[in-house]
Amino acid sequence: MPDFECRLKKYRQIKDLTQEQLAVQVGVRRETIMRLEKAQYNPSLKLAVDISRAVGAPIEEIFIFK
């Protein structure tokens, strides 16, 4: 399993979104966003794309596999 780093928190804060707001936008629970930010959960491609669109940043910059 490669090391997974998630920079979602940074891009979410740039976009001035709360976890709750982002969760509603992409149709998941706030807890899921929280786990994503802690890199404890690997999102599906669809969720990754939705998040990428919501925060306005490319997927490869939000989710990094080393």
Next chain:
Amino acid sequence: MKNNKKLIIFFGVFCVLLTIASFLYTAVFNDERFIAPMDMSDYVFRVKDLPVIISCVLLALYVLYIFLLIIKSAITNKNREEDTEFTRTVNPKYGYCGLFGLFGFMGFWTYNLDKTVFPFVFFMFFGFFGFFYEGKMSNTLIDERYKENRIKAQMAADKIAMSVIFIAVLFLGQGKLMGNLEYTLIAFVIVVALSIALKMFLGMYLLYHYDNDGSDGLFDESGE
């Protein structure tokens, strides 16, 4: 829909009353045929048998219809559940229904009394303790992480329950527990009932555990 339900109930009551009436008729006017024990190998049809035969056929058709309705309803509910976005609302207090599992111990008493083993089946009710956890997850948005955790929890629960049954089959399949085949069968009924309860409980417990405490626990299936 409401009228349909009323009609179904009406036909049910009608069938039961018709059956009771036909048996009363045969008891009074037809020499208690079909009530008193009779040898069906030398059965000869009488016109007076018709009420009992017709009422029994109607009752059997009604029971069959109800059975089909239950199956249809179960399939529809399952599809509806898959389409919904939120988990169902369950009161965690339903978990206390798990205490009905204690009735399973009555089996030891009834077996000694008249060899009845049916109460052992009540051990399955221990699985209802899972409602404590399902209740805590009531009305939760079913997102992809929840779905993933649910599949993972169900797989782990199935694996554990099947392992228990596998080991039980291996040991009990040898034939005689304490030199008695009946004890073997009783032990088998108990093991299967408890395994079903375990599967029901663990499915909910593990889902709650994965969803709230993370997946790096004792039952982590991912191996990551």
